[in-house]
Amino acid sequence: MTDPFTTLGVQEDAGDDEIRQRYLALVRAFPPDLEPARFQAHRAAYERVQDERKRLEATLLSTNDVALSRLKASLLQAERPGSGRPSRDSVKSLLVQGVEKALA
Amino acid sequence: MSKQALRKASPTVSSDRLAAQAEEALRLEKFKDAIESFKQLVKQDPRPQWSEGLAEAYVGRARALAAKGMFKEAEIVLGNAARADGSARQPLLLLRCLVHQGQLQKALAYLIAHPPESGDDARLAELAAALFLAFPSELRGAHDAESPRGMWLRAAAAARAALEAWIGAKPDAEVDALLAKIPLNSAFGAVRLILKSLLLGPGDGLKARRLLQGVDEVSPFAPLRRAAEAAIASASEQSPGGLSSLDAQQRSFVIEASGLSASTSQTALRLAEAEAAGADALFSFLAKQAEPFDAADLRGACRNLLPRAPDRIQHFEKRFGPLEEWERQRIVALAAEQAGEWRRAERCWRKAAALFEKDGSPRARLSAGVVYRHLAALADRHNEIDGDGFGEDPRIGYLRKSVAADPDHLPARLDLTDRLRESEEPEEQKDWHAQAEDAAARFPQESSALLRAIDSAAERKAFKKAAGYAQKLLALDPINLSARQRMIDLQIAQARKQLRAKRPDLAEKALDEALRWERSDKPSAALRSNMGLLGLYADRGAEAEAQLRQGAELAGGAAIGWFRAAIEEALLAPPGRARLPLLRDELDAQLRKAPEKREILAIAAALGAKDVKQAAKATAHVGWRFCSWLREATQVPFSPDEFHPVAEALLRAQLFDVLGDFAAAALRREPREPVWRFYRIVARTENDPDRMHYPESEEIFDIRDGSRARETFALGNRIQRYLDSSGDDPAAKRRAKRVAAREQAFVGDDTASLIEEVFDAIPPGEVRRLLKIHGPGGAPRAIATQLANAPTLGAVPIPALEQLARILMEMVAADDAAPF
Numbered sequence: 043m044t045d046p047f048t049t050l051g052v053q054e055d056a057g058d059d060e061i062r063q064r065y066l067a068l069v070r071a072f073p074p075d076l077e078p079a080r081f082q083a084h085r086a087a088y089e090r091v092q093d094e095r096k097r098l099e100a101t102l103l104s105t106n107d108v109a110l111s112r113l114k115a116s117l118l119q120a121e122r123p124g125s126g127r128p129s130r131d132s133v134k135s136l137l138v139q140g141v142e143k144a145l146a
Numbered sequence: 147m148s149k150q151a152l153r154k155a156s157p158t159v160s161s162d163r164l165a166a167q168a169e170e171a172l173r174l175e176k177f178k179d180a181i182e183s184f185k186q187l188v189k190q191d192p193r194p195q196w197s198e199g200l201a202e203a204y205v206g207r208a209r210a211l212a213a214k215g216m217f218k219e220a221e222i223v224l225g226n227a228a229r230a231d232g233s234a235r236q237p238l239l240l241l242r243c244l245v246h247q248g249q250l251q252k253a254l255a256y257l258i259a260h261p262p263e264s265g266d267d268a269r270l271a272e273l274a275a276a277l278f279l280a281f282p283s284e285l286r287g288a289h290d291a292e293s294p295r296g297m298w299l300r301a302a303a304a305a306r307a308a309l310e311a312w313i314g315a316k317p318d319a320e321v322d323a324l325l326a327k328i329p330l331n332s333a334f335g336a337v338r339l340i341l342k343s344l345l346l347g348p349g350d351g352l353k354a355r356r357l358l359q360g361v362d363e364v365s366p367f368a369p370l371r372r373a374a375e376a377a378i379a380s381a382s383e384q385s386p387g388g389l390s391s392l393d394a395q396q397r398s399f400v401i402e403a404s405g406l407s408a409s410t411s412q413t414a415l416r417l418a419e420a421e422a423a424g425a426d427a428l429f430s431f432l433a434k435q436a437e438p439f440d441a442a443d444l445r446g447a448c449r450n451l452l453p454r455a456p457d458r459i460q461h462f463e464k465r466f467g468p469l470e471e472w473e474r475q476r477i478v479a480l481a482a483e484q485a486g487e488w489r490r491a492e493r494c495w496r497k498a499a500a501l502f503e504k505d506g507s508p509r510a511r512l513s514a515g516v517v518y519r520h521l522a523a524l525a526d527r528h529n530e531i532d533g534d535g536f537g538e539d540p541r542i543g544y545l546r547k548s549v550a551a552d553p554d555h556l557p558a559r560l561d562l563t564d565r566l567r568e569s570e571e572p573e574e575q576k577d578w579h580a581q582a583e584d585a586a587a588r589f590p591q592e593s594s595a596l597l598r599a600i601d602s603a604a605e606r607k608a609f610k611k612a613a614g615y616a617q618k619l620l621a622l623d624p625i626n627l628s629a630r631q632r633m634i635d636l637q638i639a640q641a642r643k644q645l646r647a648k649r650p651d652l653a654e655k656a657l658d659e660a661l662r663w664e665r666s667d668k669p670s671a672a673l674r675s676n677m678g679l680l681g682l683y684a685d686r687g688a689e690a691e692a693q694l695r696q697g698a699e700l701a702g703g704a705a706i707g708w709f710r711a712a713i714e715e716a717l718l719a720p721p722g723r724a725r726l727p728l729l730r731d732e733l734d735a736q737l738r739k740a741p742e743k744r745e746i747l748a749i750a751a752a753l754g755a756k757d758v759k760q761a762a763k764a765t766a767h768v769g770w771r772f773c774s775w776l777r778e779a780t781q782v783p784f785s786p787d788e789f790h791p792v793a794e795a796l797l798r799a800q801l802f803d804v805l806g807d808f809a810a811a812a813l814r815r816e817p818r819e820p821v822w823r824f825y826r827i828v829a830r831t832e833n834d835p836d837r838m839h840y841p842e843s844e845e846i847f848d849i850r851d852g853s854r855a856r857e858t859f860a861l862g863n864r865i866q867r868y869l870d871s872s873g874d875d876p877a878a879k880r881r882a883k884r885v886a887a888r889e890q891a892f893v894g895d896d897t898a899s900l901i902e903e904v905f906d907a908i909p910p911g912e913v914r915r916l917l918k919i920h921g922p923g924g925a926p927r928a929i930a931t932q933l934a935n936a937p938t939l940g941a942v943p944i945p946a947l948e949q950l951a952r953i954l955m956e957m958v959a960a961d962d963a964a965p966f
Contacts, residue, residue, distance in 0.1 A: 128398070141245060144269070
């Protein structure tokens with residue numbers, strides 16, 4: 043299971059307000075009627091970090107991937123996101139994988 | 147039948163018989179035999195049904211071979227069953243064989259030569275579409291024809307053109323125009339959805355994801371769909387860094403689609419691979435990185451890997467600087483938990499918590515509270531967690547520490563209060579009252595804290611205080627029905643207390659207060675009865691009598707109502723006060739009628755209530771009257787479960803003869819029922835296990851063991867209470883004290899002489915023999931039974947003899963273990 047900070051995309055030291063704002067933004071982006079599974083995941087993550095005690099529980103008693111996610115995000119930051127194109131080989135290997143799985 | 151045998155036999159076997167054999171072999175899935183038989187038949191006379199049978203047998207054999215992983219052989223066998231135009235009878239099976247052999251292009255060539263004819267085989271059509279896009283090949287045929295093949299060819303051409311245009315980074319409008327040519331209901335519809343979502347992705351993630359939901363999870367396009375999803379999520383920054391959950395092909399797709407430079411793409415790929423390889427590999431990768439990564443993020447990411455790679459702590463400190471001591475302890479504790487080393491985890495968590503406490507800042511105190519609560523939770527699950535080791539329950543110990551560090555955490559306080567209440571340690575039992583009061587004072591708006599404070603105050607008979615808490619609870623939740631009832635009960639209890647303290651004025655005040663909380667549509671029987679009783683004590687005559695009668699009526703009327711009213715009187719009346727004539731007369735009138743089962747059960751339940759049992763002396767006369775009345779009811783057929791509360795009431799009233807009559811009558815109905823056999827013994831021995839005869843003790847142990855084997859634990863426990871003399875009747879309590887004193891005496895100074903006497907009755911060899919036969923569970927009873935036959939030990943109660951038997955077993959075991 044992804045840790046709540048990474049699920050919400052907030053830092054470990056974010057405050058109550060910041061976390062709430064982020065959660066509400068995610069609810070708008072992934073409304074429960076259209077994306078129920080994601081909404082549930084965001085809701086569960088929010089409940090795990092919505093106050094200071096819970097955040098301490100999450101940071102002390104388990105590990106999280108917040109810093110790693112930030113590293114990846116910084117790495118994947120492109121000038122025009124999504125402007126790249128995969129090679130023919132990448133597409134081909136995914137199609138072959140699909141055929142093999144469908145006939146497995 | 148073997149091939150050779152078949153060939154030998156064939157000249158003499160008629161066609162009909164051979165056909166029957168072939169059909170039977172096919173039905174039994176003996177495909178090799180079926181093939182041989184059908185071959186013979188077709189050779190003799192190529193009838194269409196035999197040719198079909200042969201083809202069916204080949205297909206069956208091919209399927210069996212494929213199931214064994216023999217795909218090459220299966221393909222060859224399946225080739226034997228091909229139709230005249232070269233098409234396979236089981237195209238999916240053929241494709242499976244080819245794909246498993248890696249002959250994807252051969253599979254595509256087959257599909258192009260024999261395209262799926264109609265829309266009924268959508269799966270085959272999608273496979274053909276996916277293969278065609280993976281291995282573009284020339285398409286021959288009339289693209290403009292309105293046949294299914296023509297339509298497939300047009301869709302295939304459009305899909306290939308659209309995919310090429312997107313890969314070639316042509317303008318979105320151009321790709322869009324090509325996508326519009328792919329019919330959504332064709333086998334290439336998934337390609338249109340995936341490419342369209344990728345075009346929309348960075349700007350409209352929600353719409354893009356909805357489009358992708360149109361691609362089935364079992365479709366051959368599913369891996370491409372998942373990669374597109376990840377690419378869109380990555381581009382829209384709503385779920386960055388989900389690469390590790392993808393496989394290598396999907397990761398490549400996402401990174402290439404993200405628009406990164408070649409070197410950054412390479413780093414991203416290596417990062418994703420390191421992550422997939424585990425914590426150690428990822429740590430190594432990250433520890434080596436510098437630019438363009440943020441140093442704090444690198445440190446944070448590596449620090450979070452340490453619990454999964456604790457051997458890297460030194461490496462980490464060398465690279466990023468020293469860890470704080472609490473952090474080091476936390477990391478080691480988490481690593482120990484992952485390894486299942488609970489003692490080590492406890493040690494480290496305790497050190498971390500102590501450091502937090504020493505720090506003393508508000509955040510550090512909260513952190514200490516979190517760690518202690520975690521230790522309490524660990525103690526719940528793992529026996530290795532032993533707390534301070536001074537005999538205190540570690541869960542209670544850690545919860546105490548947690549509350550001390552973070553007094554405002556309500557769940558921990560409530561947990562501690564509940565555990566103290568349930569504890570068997572007298573000191574901890576006392577402490578729960580302090581904790582409950584403290585919680586209510588600190589959290590006056592929390593109903594859970596107030597409920598516990600009510601329980602605590604009522605337990606201490608501080609009814610006024612309990613009522614105060616109940617009032618606070620009702621202020622928070624005025625329509626809480628159970629809180630209202632609780633308030634009424636508390637005020638009645640307060641009235642009883644005041645009347646015993648010779649303060650009828652205060653008692654009336656308490657009942658007036660209770661009346662405030664009574665619902666007009668649901669008057670309380672107990673309250674009305676108590677108001678009536680108090681009024682009659684104060685000579686208020688008719689009004690009070692009416693209230694008492696109303697109370698009796700509300701409690702169930704007739705015998706049930708008047709017995710309940712009598713119980714209320716027994717609980718309310720101060721010691722020495724004469725009983726009210728009205729009540730006595732009404733009860734007498736009821737007792738002239740024979741009791742009904744419904745009445746007996748209701749009254750027995752009322753007499754078994756906690757407050758009635760606590761006031762055993764005051765209510766004894768009501769119980770006695772009820773039980774005497776039961777003489778008229780020994781033929782009433784109770785079920786064993788129904789009878790237990792009735793039996794308890796009879797035992798409390800010490801009416802053993804009535805209990806015996808019930809047991810005898812019931813045994814006539816159900817001679818084998820263990821409950822009735824048990825109560826027959828209880829009645830005969832007058833609830834005193836010391837009075838059991840030897841056969842009775844045998845029988846009672848049989849019933850107990852049988853009930854445990856049948857998992858009827860209520861009876862098993864009831865029997866054990868009888869054997870331990872731990873019933874709640876006064877005689878049983880006195881006997882229990884006697885037995886305890888006697889058992890204590892057995893292990894005192896006279897033990898040696900007693901043991902000597904015991905060994906005279908049963909030599910060590912016999913103890914060993916019985917231990918071997920009955921095992922450690924059954925041996926004490928078997929030994930005790932033998933001891934009971936010894937003249938000098940016949941008077942010793944069976945439970946005490948069992949205790950002796952255990953001592954004997956230990957002595958024999960110690961002798962056996964001794965080196966000489």
